Amino acid sequence: MRQLLAYIKKEFYHVFRDSKTLILLFGMPIVQILLFGFALTNEIKNSELIICDYSNNKTSEKLIEKFRANNNFLLKEVIYDDHDYNQIFRESKVKLIITLPENFEGDLIHQGKSTVLLTADASDPNTSNTLVVYATNILYDFQKEMSNNVILIPYTIDTSIRMMYNPELKGAYNFVPGVMSLVLLLVCVLMTSVSIVREKELGTMEILLVSPTNPLIIIISKAIPYFLLSIVNLTVILLLSTYLLDMPINGSLFLLYLASSILILTALALGLLISNVTNSQEAAMLISLMGMLMPTILFTGFMFPIENMPLPLQIVSNIVPSRWYFIIVKDVVIKGLGFASIWKEMLVLMGMAIFLLALSLKKFKTRLE
Amino acid sequence: MEVIVKNISKSYDKKKVLALSDISFEVNSGELFGLIGPDGAGKTSLFRILATLLLPDEGSASLHGFDVVKSYKQIRKLLGYMPGKFSLYQDLTIEENLDFFATLFNTTIKENYDLIKDIYVQIEPFKNRRAGQLSGGMKQKLALCCALIHRPTILLLDEPTTGVDAVSRKEFWEMLKNLKKQGITILVSTPYMDEAMLCERIALIQNGSIMSIDTPQGIIDKYPYPLFAARADNMGKLLKDLRSSSLISSCNTFGDYHHICFVNDTYAKDIPDLKQDMIQLGNQNIEIKPIEPTIEDCFIQLMQK
Numbered sequence: 001m002r003q004l005l006a007y008i009k010k011e012f013y014h015v016f017r018d019s020k021t022l023i024l025l026f027g028m029p030i031v032q033i034l035l036f037g038f039a040l041t042n043e044i045k046n047s048e049l050i051i052c053d054y055s056n057n058k059t060s061e062k063l064i065e066k067f068r069a070n071n072n073f074l075l076k077e078v079i080y081d082d083h084d085y086n087q088i089f090r091e092s093k094v095k096l097i098i099t100l101p102e103n104f105e106g107d108l109i110h111q112g113k114s115t116v117l118l119t120a121d122a123s124d125p126n127t128s129n130t131l132v133v134y135a136t137n138i139l140y141d142f143q144k145e146m147s148n149n150v151i152l153i154p155y156t157i158d159t160s161i162r163m164m165y166n167p168e169l170k171g172a173y174n175f176v177p178g179v180m181s182l183v184l185l186l187v188c189v190l191m192t193s194v195s196i197v198r199e200k201e202l203g204t205m206e207i208l209l210v211s212p213t214n215p216l217i218i219i220i221s222k223a224i225p226y227f228l229l230s231i232v233n234l235t236v237i238l239l240l241s242t243y244l245l246d247m248p249i250n251g252s253l254f255l256l257y258l259a260s261s262i263l264i265l266t267a268l269a270l271g272l273l274i275s276n277v278t279n280s281q282e283a284a285m286l287i288s289l290m291g292m293l294m295p296t297i298l299f300t301g302f303m304f305p306i307e308n309m310p311l312p313l314q315i316v317s318n319i320v321p322s323r324w325y326f327i328i329v330k331d332v333v334i335k336g337l338g339f340a341s342i343w344k345e346m347l348v349l350m351g352m353a354i355f356l357l358a359l360s361l362k363k364f365k366t367r368l369e
Numbered sequence: 370m371e372v373i374v375k376n377i378s379k380s381y382d383k384k385k386v387l388a389l390s391d392i393s394f395e396v397n398s399g400e401l402f403g404l405i406g407p408d409g410a411g412k413t414s415l416f417r418i419l420a421t422l423l424l425p426d427e428g429s430a431s432l433h434g435f436d437v438v439k440s441y442k443q444i445r446k447l448l449g450y451m452p453g454k455f456s457l458y459q460d461l462t463i464e465e466n467l468d469f470f471a472t473l474f475n476t477t478i479k480e481n482y483d484l485i486k487d488i489y490v491q492i493e494p495f496k497n498r499r500a501g502q503l504s505g506g507m508k509q510k511l512a513l514c515c516a517l518i519h520r521p522t523i524l525l526l527d528e529p530t531t532g533v534d535a536v537s538r539k540e541f542w543e544m545l546k547n548l549k550k551q552g553i554t555i556l557v558s559t560p561y562m563d564e565a566m567l568c569e570r571i572a573l574i575q576n577g578s579i580m581s582i583d584t585p586q587g588i589i590d591k592y593p594y595p596l597f598a599a600r601a602d603n604m605g606k607l608l609k610d611l612r613s614s615s616l617i618s619s620c621n622t623f624g625d626y627h628h629i630c631f632v633n634d635t636y637a638k639d640i641p642d643l644k645q646d647m648i649q650l651g652n653q654n655i656e657i658k659p660i661e662p663t664i665e666d667c668f669i670q671l672m673q674k
Contacts, residue, residue, distance in 0.1 A: 006472035010461065017460045203456035207515075210420050210450040211473045212442070366441070368422045 003213060007221030014195065015225065025191065029183040029233050030240065036175040037245040044130055046074040048094045053078055055104035063100065063142050072134045085119050095121045096131045108146060176241040177329035178302025181322035183237065184230060184260065185267045189292055191226045192271030193284040201281055206368065215364045223268045230264045231257070250336030259332065259342065262349045263325040269356030270321075276363040300326045324348045371523060371554040372396035372419070377428035379414050379577075388414040389577045392428070396556060396570075401549045403568030404558040405664065411577040412558040413453055416527045419556070420450045432523050446474075449521030449553075453528040455508050459501030463492055463511055466500055467518060474519030484551065485514045488544055506537030513544065524548065526557040530564065542567045562665040573668055580671040585664060592662040592670060594618075595636060598626035601652040610650045616643050621669055628666055629657075 015021050049067060053060045068075045076094060085097055099117035101107070107114035118135055120128035199205040208218060234257070241247045249256070271288065278284045297303055299317035306317050317323050324345040331337040339346075372395065379389040389411045396402045404412050417423040419430055421441035429436060435443045457466045467489075471478050482489070492510050495503065500511060509529055516524060526545075530538040542564065545555055557568065565571045565585050572582045581588055599620075601607040608627055611620040616639050618632045631639050640657055647655050662670075 002472055003475070006469050010458065010465070010469050013461055013465065014458070202459070203452055203454045204458060206420075206422060206452050207450065207456050207470070208473070209422060210445055210448060211470075212446045212475070213473055367424065368417060369424070 004217050004221055007217060008224050011195070011221060011225040015229065021191070025187060025229060026233065026236065028187060029179075029237050032179050032183050033176070033237055033240050034244075036179045037241065044072060044127060044134070047072060047096065047127075047131055048076045048092065049073040050076055050088060050092070050094045050097045051078045052083065052097060052099040053080055054102040055100050056080055057105050059105040059108065059146075060100045063139075066138055066142055067098070067135075070134070070138060072131075089121050095124075095127060096135060098135060173247060173334050174302055174330075176237075176245060176247050177326055177333060178300055180234070180237055180241075180260075180329055181263070181300050181302070181326045182296050184234060184263055184325075185296055185322045186289065186292055187233060188226060188230050188264050188267030189271040189274065190285065190288040191229075192222055192268050193274040193278070193288045194281050195226070196222055196272065196275035197278055197281050197284040200275075200279060209366060209368070215366055216361065219272055219361060219364060222272065223265075226268060226271075227261075227264055230267075231261070234260050234264075247333070249333050251332035252338065255339060255342075256329070256332050259325065259328045259346055259349070262346060262353060263321060266321045266349055266353040266356060269353055269360055272360035273356055273363065276360055276365065295320050296322050299323050302326060321349060321352050370395045371398040371400070372402075372430070372432055372556065374415075374419070374430045375428050377415070377418060377425045377430055379411075379418060379423065379426050387577055389418075389425075392574075392577075392579055394572050394579060394582050396554060398554055399549065399552050401545060401555045401557070401567075401569045403565055403571040404556065404574055405560075405562060405565045405571050405668070406558070406574035407560050410574045412560075412574060413527055414577075415574075416450075416453075416525050416556070416558060420448060420525055421445060447522045449516040449519070449524040451512050451516040451524075451526045451529055453531065453558075455512060457500050457508075457512055457515060460499055462497050462499050463503070464496040466511060467514055470515040471518045476519050478518065481518055481520045484520055484548075485517050487547060488517075489514050505533050506540070509533055509537065509541060510544075513541075517548070522554065524553050524555045526555065528558055528560065530559060530561065538564070562663065562668060565664040571664075573664075573671060575668075575672055580674075581667070588664060588667050589662055592667050594630040594670075595634070596660055596662045596666060597629050597631075597636070597640070597657055598623075598660045599629055599655070599657045600626050601647065601655045603652065606650075607647065607652050607655075610647055610652060614643065614646060616646075619670075619673070621666075623663070623665065626660075628660070628662075 015025070051064055051067065053064060064075070064078055067073055073096075076092065088094060088097060097119040099119065101115065101117075104114050104116070116139060118132055120132055122128040196205075199208065238249065238256075242249060270292075274284055274287050278287060295316075299306065299313075299320040300322040301317075306314055306323070309317070328342045328345045328349075331342050374392055374394050377389055377392045378387075380387045392411075392415060404415065406412055414423065418425050419432060419437060421437050421444050424438060429438070431437065432444050433447055435441075437444060458469070461469065467478055471481075488510050492503075492507050492514070495507065500508065503511065513526075513529070516526075530541055533541065538561075545557065545567075549555060559565070568585065570582065570584050571588065573580045573588070581591070583591065599607065599611065604622070604627070608620065608622060611617050611627060611629060616631055616633075618630045620627050620629045622628075631643075633639065644655050644657060
């Protein structure tokens with residue numbers, strides 16, 4: 001026990017005396033959270049818009065006002081006369097042009113319906129689709145407001161859409177759990193693998209081996225400090241996403257930490273395994289970063305939906321630990337679900353952790369060869 | 370017998386590189402035993418096998434009665450091992466390093482302080498300095514302290530004086546002599562032939578095999594020929610001329626002199642003849658005198674055999 005404490009103390013000295021490790025450990029998660037949270041979202045904000053208003057009256061003015069107030073769009077210009085749309089798209093950065101017909105107000109009041117033309121630049125299909133949906137929603141809202149003033153309600157079937165858990169369709173709700181999975185996994189794997197391989201490279205492993213220490217203690221003593229540091233990391237990520245990215249934590253915080261602990265454990269075990277089979281810090285780093293980064297990004301599910309992948313890839317995705325953690329975090333943090341709905345995923349992670357730990361213990365060499 | 374090595378062979382790279390072939394020797398309890406040989410002779414491989422870090426391909430070895438393969442756990446309790454490369458934590462201070470290794474062996478600095486006291490007092494003023502910032506000599510002292518802190522019965526020191534200045538080297542050997550007095554069996558390897566004289570018994574090792582095992586004096590006494598030292602104004606020319614002389618069987622440079630052996634044992638007559646030949650070839654101020662061979666002479670002679 002005294003040995004274990006000495007090992008852990010030593011490990012903390014290593015971390016806190018190496019500025020590079022510290023930056024990697026705490027800088028990477030913060031940068032990634034901010035990067036994914038702010039820069040890399042698929043939300044569209046302030047997309048430039050041009051409205052061609054051929055009717056130019058109170059009703060159309062009201063509608064234009066609604067577009068002006070919406071922060072998905074930035075109303076660049078309102079045009080009152082005829083223009084070539086091709087030219088507008090070519091000359092400006094607008095992605096959407098809304099055309100209000102000449103008898104917009106009259107049709108709406110007398111016939112109860114009018115047609116608005118949405119012209120989108122579909123060279124980027126995803127963006128244009130999203131923009132059209134945004135615009136349709138605004139038009140729909142407007143139509144409802146207008147019909148409140150009319151006594152006679154025509155027969156129409158309303159589709160009432162409710163975006164559960166994330167009514168504002170915020171990107172952060174998807175990215176934060178994803179980044180949490182990615183960062184926790186990568187940082188833990190990288191840290192542990194490098195720290196053991198460093199002992200091999202410096203030759204200190206030689207002395208550790210030629211001592212009565214149980215290999216189990218060497219391994220545990222490597223895992224515990226990084227486990228604690230990762231929990232700190234997790235807290236930083238959660239604080240950032242709650243206060244900076246406005247992502248509420250709807251579920252139990254305890255459950256989230258429990259599940260995260262299991263993921264961290266899995267990652268640590270993976271790191272130990274990598275360190276057992278490599279002999280240089282570079283190799284360990286390459287395997288943990290390059291070897292882990294791609295599969296994690298691809299198969300976690302926050303960048304590319306796993307449901308859309310071909311079956312073989314879907315099967316492969318099952319061995320990526322962050323995939324299961326991603327589901328847990330989304331369920332707990334965003335949907336606010338309890339243990340009953342995530343126990344399966346937790347069990348899978350647990351199984352991975354135990355398997356990897358057992359394997360790395362078995363692979364641990366008590367000699368140099 | 371504290372250390373017994375029997376017919377040990379070891380190769381790397383799927384038998385392509387032979388590191389040790391059929392090595393056997395024994396070390397008595399409390400002995401200061403030296404393994405002398407140049408770089409690549411196999412010293413480190415042998416020490417790693419004894420330190421239970423490598424498995425021998427063939428043969429067996431035991432330390433304090435424990436087999437290095439089967440009973441490696443017992444050996445790891447009683448062994449003090451100092452690898453050739455400085456292998457302490459560079460980012461920990463002297464005191465933290467020592468404290469860590471003491472705890473590793475379930476002891477404390479206090480408990481065995483008397484054993485390391487003489488060495489530790491020399492580095493104690495810098496105990497809050499990180500190991501990475503120490504000089505070569507101080508690093509070696511710290512490493513020795515760390516290897517000694519658990520009062521080992523056998524101490525394995527792999528090239529402890531390589532890369533250390535002459536003064537520190539001398540100090541280091543003084544320390545080893547003091548440790549010997551405490552009854553610790555010490556195995557030390559070194560590429561420096563002059564350090565051989567400081568050991569009780571030595572083994573000369575070259576290309577993975579042991580050429581000779583004896584006391585340093587015993588090895589010198591076994592030198593088969595009378596040895597002479599020769600010098601002249603132009604040493605380069607003298608070396609060339611000596612080597613082409615039919616009277617000479619071997620000629621090697623040692624510092625200011627060329628060490629030479631004659632083909633025949635009629636050297637009383639050969640010396641004047643040789644001098645004459647050398648003068649005729651244009652060498653000036655020639656001096657030839659009989660000398661006692663050094664370990665290096667013996668090593669070269671054994672190597673050429």
